Amino acid sequence: MLESWIARLEQFAPLSGEDKLELGRLLSEPRRVHAGEDIVREGEAPTHIHIIVSGIACCYKVLPDGGRQIIALHFPSHACDIHHGILSRVDHAIGxxxxxxxAYIPHENMLDLLERSPRIAKALWRSTLNDNAILREWLVNIGRREGYGRVAHILYEVYLRLKAVGQADNHSFEFPLTQTELADALGLTPVHVSRVISRxxxxxxxxxxxxxxxxxxxxxxxxxxxxxPGYLQMADQGPEGNKSNTLRG
Amino acid sequence: MLESWIARLEQFAPLSGEDKLELGRLLSEPRRVHAGEDIVREGEAPTHIHIIVSGIACCYKVLPDGGRQIIALHFPSHACDIHHGILSRVDHAIGxxxxxxxAYIPHENMLDLLERSPRIAKALWRSTLNDNAILREWLVNIGRREGYGRVAHILYEVYLRLKAVGQADNHSFEFPLTQTELADALGLTPVHVSRVISRxxxxxxxxxxxxxxxxxxxxxxxxxxxxxPGYLQMADQGPEGNKSNTLRG
DNA sequence: CGCGGGGTTGACTTTTGTCAAGAGTTGTGG
DNA sequence: CCACAACTCTTGACAAAAGTCAACCCCGCG
Structure with a gap:
């Protein structure tokens, strides 16, 4: 299962056999995290980067009034905090x-590896660019679509992203978020999400x-x-969505 | 004025004298762009990175129905598209x-410089992390605050950001956006922005x-x-807000 | 002096939120 | 296998926020 992360990285830039071995060596055995538990807490100084092996994680912020905004969803074979290596404290939590x-890799090992392999650095850099593109599209989604289109949009995005990592068949996929969590991701209330889904x-x-x-x-x-679908940098057709991505060779 | 970008970069990581000379050599003379004109068009393959010398630019997307969402504001001494060097086409426009x-720098020169100077690479990397943190906070702003708080939030953020580049005195600053543009940035309508500002x-x-x-x-x-203010990675007190940023030494 | 863009305001509609009750689901332990 | 508790989802009635449409004002500018 760890290999699926490396396989995904290869879609962003070619890696050498040695690169892949090194990544495999650095990756820890996966740790289990309960639902609702934080992987990285807001304000702390992170020491590792994390890769989702199974399950679902999210990046979120909590406001003083208790409201929560989910900023990104992390599916299996995603790294969720590559950018943390350089921050002394993070402004968001990962749960x-x-x-x-x-699975995880200590920052110092990761930084060391990045210096030794420009191919890995390139692949990771592109993978974070991909995450940023999704974040921009989420802003558009919340800012400019009403609830009905907003829910439709996230469902289709998740479908394409899961298909790209082999977790969607035909047009079906597991999507184990509660409607409350969906609401937190979309800037809506759970009640309204329920109504929109009914529609x-x-x-x-x-x-x-x-x-x-x-x-x-x-x-x-x-x-x-x-x-x-342009922002996802992957094709919206066929079972192998990622073949024709548009990142530069 | 070009030096102010370099000065801002130094707040993210120390640069050598040689670094600064090189950056100065690569930077073009500034080009004038009219209000409303694009600096980078959506879907094109960018060839340069751009640095705002004076004025205001923004990153935006347009939906099929004509709605526009402004995704980021770029003030003087900001680079607005460092991440473009690696993309064959961009999913958003800069206007x-x-x-x-x-001012601008050709991608190939920039990539070459990044390889030669790890200090410049680090400073640029941190500056893009700063931009990402702002983007995350915008998502929270639009997703979880109602109009009143949303406008208040962007005004205070802009105040702190302008103060950090010496464009705000005391608690006053030039903010030459129309209310329509503000609405496009906040996911509201111009009419509602007007009402909120009145309030x-x-x-x-x-x-x-x-x-x-x-x-x-x-x-x-x-x-x-x-x-x-944590997400801005700069202090919220005194005339020199950037002194105590929390990025790792 | 008139033109045009931006801002303001009012009346009205639509979308979304709030509160509350009830039905369905899931998981646990006896 | 059942009973029960805790969540989750659904629905209705109502309230608040935001959008729409239109008129009008203000002000800079030719």
Whole structure:
């Protein structure tokens, strides 16, 4: 399972055999984290980078009034905090949304490896650029779409991202977020998310049952989401979405 | 004026005299861009990085329905697209909001310099981390604050950022965005922005006249904004806000 | 002096939030 | 295998926030 992270990195830039061996050597055995538990707490000085092996994690901030905003979702084979190596304290937390396994690498080893292998540095750099592009699109999603399109958009994005790591078949995938968590990610309330999902169901765009999503009408869903897949840097067709990414060779 | 960018970079990591000379050599003479004109168009393959010398630029996306979301504001002495060096096409545009002067550096020269000077690489890396932190906070702002707090928050953030580059005195600064542009940055409509600003005025928190802002009641404004300055990585006190940043030495 | 962009305001609509009750689900322990 | 508790989801009634449309004002500028 650890290899899937390395495989994903290779989609961003070619790695040598030695690169892959080194990464494999540095990666710890995965640690189990309970649902709701933090992997990195807000304000602390992180010492490792983390890679999601299984489960789902998220990056979030909590406001003084208790409101929570989820800033990013991290799926298996994602590194969630590459940028932490250089910060003395982080302005956000990383938490597990479900029971999750995370592998990790100490910052000093990672920084050392980055200096020795420009290929790994390039792949990681591009993978963080990809994360940033998603973050920008989330801002657009929350800022300029109303609830109906917002939920449609995140569902289609998650579908493409899970498909890219082999966790979506056809147009079905596991999506084990509660509606409260979805609301925290979308800047809505849980009640409103529930209503919007009812409407997406009523319009025969999706089926959502037991935390599993099936997209019945992909074109319809993309239309209400005003979805343009360019930001994901991966194709929106076929079972191997990542083949034609547009990052420079 | 070009030197102010280099001075800002030095707040992120120390540079050698040679570093500064090299950066100065690479920087072009500034080019003038009209208000409303794009510096980088969406979808194109960028060839240079750009540094704002005077004026204001922004990073934005346009939706199929015509809505625009401003994703970031770029003030003088900011580089606005360091991350472009590696992308074959960008998913967002960069445009001037007012008459603006931009200097630029060809990507190949920049990449070459980054390889030769790890200090410059570190400073630039941290400066992009700073930009990302601001982007995360914008997501929180739009997702979890209502209009009143949202406007208060962006005003206080802009105040701190302008103060850090010497463009704010006491609690006053030039803020030449139209309310329509402010609305595009905040996920609101211009009409609603106008109403919210009226209220901020009525509550004696700010004065806004002729595109100049004076914060009358900083503590009050921060309270309605639920402002916590940590994400900016700069202190929120005194005329030299950047002295005690929390990036690792 | 008139033009045009930006700002303000009012009346009205739509979207979203709030509160509360009830139904369904999940997980646990006996 | 059942009972129970704790969550989660759904729905309704109502309230608040934000959007829409339109008129008008203000002010800089040719």
């Amino acid at each position: 597990a949304l479900r029971p999750t396994q995370v 997406l169901r009523a319009e025969s765009l999706i089926v959502l049952r037991r935390r599993a999503v099936t997209i019945i009408d992909p074109e319809g869903l993309k239309a209400v989401a005003q979805f343009s | 001037a909001l007012r008459p603006t002067q931009v 901020l005025r009525a509550e004696s928190l700010i004065v806004l006249r002729r595109r100049a802002v004076t914060i009358i009641d900083p503590e009050g404004l921060k309270a309605v904004a639920q402002f916590s």
